[in-house]
Amino acid sequence: MxxxxxxxxxxxxxxxxxxxxxxxxxxxxxxxxxxxxxxxxxxxxxxxxxxxxxxxxxxxxxxLPARLYGSKQDTGGKVEVLLLHQQDDDQWEVLVKPAKKVKQGTVISFGEGKLTATCLEEKEHGGRILRFDYQGIFLEVLEDLGEMPLPPYIKEQLDxxxxxxxxxxxxxxxxxxxxxxxxxxxxxxxxxxxxxxxxxxxxxxxxxxxxxxxxxxxxxxxxxxxxxxxxxxxxxxxxxxxxxxxxxxxxxxxxxxxxxxxxxxxxxxxxxxxxxxxxxxxxxxxxxxxxxxxxxxxxxxxxxxxxxxxxxxxxxxxxxxxxxxxxxxxxxxxxxxxxxx
Missing domain, CATH: 3.40.1780.10 (QueA-like)
Structure with missing residues (x-):
């Protein structure tokens, strides 16, 4: 059709x-x-x-409050990360923007270092595999630092x-x-x-x-x-x-x-x-x-x-x-x- x-x-x-x-x-x-x-x-x-x-x-x-805003540890460049699904333990498939800034080995810091992520693999269309490092329980860290991933056609903030x-x-x-x-x-x-x-x-x-x-x-x-x-x-x-x-x-x-x-x-x-x-x-x-x-x-x-x-x-x-x-x-x-x- x-x-x-x-x-x-x-x-x-x-x-x-x-x-x-x-x-x-x-x-x-x-x-x-x-x-x-x-x-x-x-x-x-x-x-x-x-x-x-x-x-x-x-x-x-x-x-999940799956949208995270962070910065590259080496340059301070801003990076947006969207969690898609968990793989092994602390490894996640994600989408990153801008993708060209995140190469294999790139380290991203969130919340002044409360959470960091290392890029393990580059995939198509902005996809990456990241390994997260943190203290405590990941979901609690995510609740603290993450935002709700509202669809792109919703422009208003969710109270x-x-x-x-x-x-x-x-x-x-x-x-x-x-x-x-x-x-x-x-x-x-x-x-x-x-x-x-x-x-x-x-x-x-x-x-x-x-x-x-x-x-x-x-x-x-x-x-x-x-x-x-x-x-x-x-x-x-x-x-x-x-x-x-x-x-x-x-x-x-x-x-x-x-x-x-x-x-x-x-x-x-x-x-x-x-x-x-x-x-x-x-x-x-x-x-x-x-x-x-x-x-x-x-x-x-x-x-x-x-x-x-x-x-x-x-x-x-x-x-x-x-x-x-x-x-x-x-x-x-x-x-x-x-x-x-």
Whole structure:
């Protein structure tokens, strides 16, 4: 398929720059695939679309304060470092800017020497392997020195770090938030459980490839980034039982969807497993795991709008996006949400 099949014009003023004070006060566009209808609701209304016996699957990854600002020890030149994923012990794959300043052997200092990093290897597109040296616990040092790695289209400063975390975030390791989950509060999740809907947790650590534009004309030629995922035995047993009892599995976010579809593809059932997935979901694709999807509004020509189009149909999705723009919905990470059933 051609990349331009997933293009649309988005007025820049519709890109949400700050989160709403009340997580559930976002708007909700509801797409019914069978009836081809579109309804406009508030996110708190999402509970009305769930049935007892359904299961909501949440990604419990937690975003690291993964952006660090430091300087080269030899020259004092400023360097920005973005942690991508941990390799062995204190070695991380990172992105650096400006990349040309950081060569193998370069030492970078952060926080007046509280943390230092030595470049072990140079990779493509600004990628580097760094070894970090510090006293104490790395995550505590990172909490002290690091900043939240907000997406490049968000220009405003984030006053409260926790607003870029889901209320159920637990497993440290993401370079970005699974933003569909930002709309839930503990109270709403409790009300959903009281209705007889089960909650299940999986983990996928979101990489920055999520925001990487597709740069090829034919989407089949795109190389998908890989991200680490994990499903516990408890969650696998829970989801297999839900399927056997004809309950619906409703995935919160494209990250949860990619994890569920990867495991269903590889095992035919849900299974306790961990690994790296580079699954690329675009039309036509036969979904094996999910029956519903909650997601935010995505960038034009992105792999995320392709995934949503595979689930709901490209024409129907573009029609929904057109109506969302007309109705002045807020887009992207801090924006409004869609429910697709």
């Amino acid at each position: 051609d990349i331009n099949d997933f293009d649309f014009h988005l007025p820049e003023e519709l890109i949400a720059q700050t989160p709403l004070k009340d997580r559930t006060s976002s708007r909700l566009l509801v797409m019914n695939r069978d009836q081809q209808t579109i309804d406009h609701k508030q996110f708190s209304d999402v509970i009305d679309y769930f049935r007892p016996g359904d299961c909501l699957v949440l990604n419990d990854t937690r975003v 409260d770090r926790e607003r870029y975390q889901t209320v159920y975030a637990k497993e440290e390791g993401s370079a970005a938030a699974p933003t569909a989950g930002l709309h839930f509060t503990e109270q709403l999740l409790e009300e959903i459980k009281q209705k007889g809907v089960e909650i299940a947790f999986i983990t996928l650590h979101v990489g920055l490839g999520t925001f990487r534009p597709v740069s090829v004309d034919s989407i089949e030629d795109h190389d998908m980034h890989a991200e680490f995922y994990h499903m516990s035995q408890e969650t696998a047993d829970q989801l297999n039982r839900i399927k056997q009892e004809n309950g619906r599995i409703i995935s919160v976010g494209t990250t949860s969807t990619r994890t569920l579809e990867t495991i269903a593809r590889d095992h035919d059932v849900f299974a306790q497993t961990s690994g790296w997935t580079d699954i690329f979901i675009y039309p036509p694709y036969e979904f094996k795991a999910i029956d519903g999807l909650i997601t935010n509004f995505h960038l034009p020509k992105s792999t995320l709008i392709m995934l949503v189009s595979a689930f709901a149909g490209r024409s129907f999705v573009l029609e929904a996006y057109k109506k969302a723009i007309e109705e002045r919905y807020r887009f992207f990470s801090f924006g409004d949400a869609m429910l697709i059933l």
